[in-house]
Amino acid sequence: MANRERLLQTLTDLIRIDSPTGEEDHIDAEITSRLKALGFQVHHDSFNNIIARSDGSGEPVLLSAHMDTVEPGRGIRPQLDGDTLRSDGSTILGGDCKAGLSIVLEAIVSVRESGDSHRPIEVAFTRAEEGGLVGVHHLDFSRLSARQGVVFDGEGECNRISVAAPSQNVVTAAIKGVAAHAGVEPEKGLSAIVVAAEVLTQLPLGRIDEETTSNIGRIEGGLKRNIIPEDVLLDGEIRSRDNAKLDHYSQRFRDVFADAGSRHPDASISLDICNTYQAYSVTESDPTVQMLARALAHIGLSPRLEATGGGSDANVFYENGIVALPVGIGVRNFHTTRETAIISEVLQGAELCENVVRGV
Ligand SMILES: [Zn+2]
Structure with missing residues (x-):
């Protein structure tokens, strides 16, 4: 089971590692060591995006998020107020996309802890997403075999699925x-x-x-x-x-x-x-939407399919034959000093991710 305290610890640990676009080496090192400790084979492509995999049974699934943040994003001091994590007001929080990274890590830790079988997992953590999807444009797609996946990089609750983007x-x-x-x-x-x-x-x-x-x-x-x-x-x-x-x-x-x-x-x-x-658009009957709907049903949520005006790594995954849809990561007010992460919603994201990995 995804664990709230452990997830919160991971999230605040990652938030405290500065990673404005172009300066992702430190967060990369932290995530690489965590993935290796979880038994993943971790590879870096020519742009130093992280591509990691773990064997499993069934159809492989791609889990993705980005490592960089916007500015002002240095020396962030996360503060917990009830269920809400925010910065001290002088910087962004960096929940975009550290909540996404934390969700993926917590889901993997949780499923590993259970000892249960899971789908083959492919992880792509990109650099320079905020610089205009630069990292994903350089991603070594030859290392990915998954045709379905999830991009943990959306605003709000995890049942918000971006099924169309410009x-x-x-x-x-x-x-x-x-x-x-x-x-x-x-x-x-x-x-x-x-x-x-x-x-x-x-x-x-x-x-x-x-x-x-x-x-x-x-x-x-x-x-x-x-x-x-x-x-x-x-x-x-x-x-x-x-x-x-x-x-x-x-x-x-x-x-x-x-x-x-x-x-x-x-x-x-x-x-x-x-x-x-390039734009993408999928319908309710798309296998990735169905996969997310099943995973959400297990935590008592129903999917909200949304068309967005923003682009994300998902656009480039789609161009390369992978339907990996963005979902909410419990974060609001992206790219502002008012950015917040609602911990109970981030936790639901980890539960969703775990269900996807388990192949429910
Ligand atoms: Zn983002």
């Missing part, structure tokens, strides 16, 4: 105007900031429809108050669960930038729109 196109634009002294000869300049502003008022941004969103999340440009700004960089994205809409709005973006270019022949605009991950 594709994402990343949009990067560089606008080059003409620099000039702003007081002496502004007529010789062309402000890249003004061109960017025109573009921004024309782009379809925000929530476009129920399954489509777009955003320009970062803008950089200009040098000094008294120089007509020559360079502006725009960094954004378009997402949709419908690839036809993704293509449509990507074309709208191209048209808006092209229009701005034709209004300002002295400006040069380079626009790059590239896909970073």
Whole structure:
């Protein structure tokens, strides 16, 4: 049986190991030694993602979570208040995704302790998920044979299953105007900031429809108050669960930038729109959904199937033929200093995971 105190100890131990994206070595070492102690064969691929396996009987199952956190995520001091774990308010908690890692570890410890037989277990703990699913894109899929799995990286309770997620196109634009002294000869300049502003008022941004969103999340440009700004960089994205809409709005973006270019022949605009991950969608009858529904029923929960606007490692698993769906890990307010982990819900996640491993 998954054990609350042991799970809480693992979670706080892992939270106290800093692991912002790109600095996963320490948490990796801790998890590797725990997995080895549990009898797993642990391998690192070329990106240093952890791929571990343990023999068993039946269909193999993939259990996944990511090792990195967002910032501010250094020197985190987890504090337990009743059933709720939170930071001291100056950092994130790092429950995303240390609750996911802890759930998998506790489920394995628990099933090992029982001595019962279980399915072959494949574990993939990725790096740099928060950097844009970088680790999973480099994952050595030749080492995975499971076709079903669970990604422990969702908000809220463990019966929340993300059965559909969008594709994402990343949009990067560089606008080059003409620099000039702003007081002496502004007529010789062309402000890249003004061109960017025109573009921004024309782009379809925000929530476009129920399954489509777009955003320009970062803008950089200009040098000094008294120089007509020559360079502006725009960094954004378009997402949709419908690839036809993704293509449509990507074309709208191209048209808006092209229009701005034709209004300002002295400006040069380079626009790059590239896909970073693909949408997925499964139905209630999908074997992975069925597997999760059975495992949830054993702990008295029924599945809540949700379509999400966020991407995760699950998108890339799906592209590689593995239906590994994200479930809630008992954590709320991801990526904020208000992030909390509800321990009773994290424990339910471990119970769910144990049931999946047992093949109920
Ligand atoms: Zn996460």
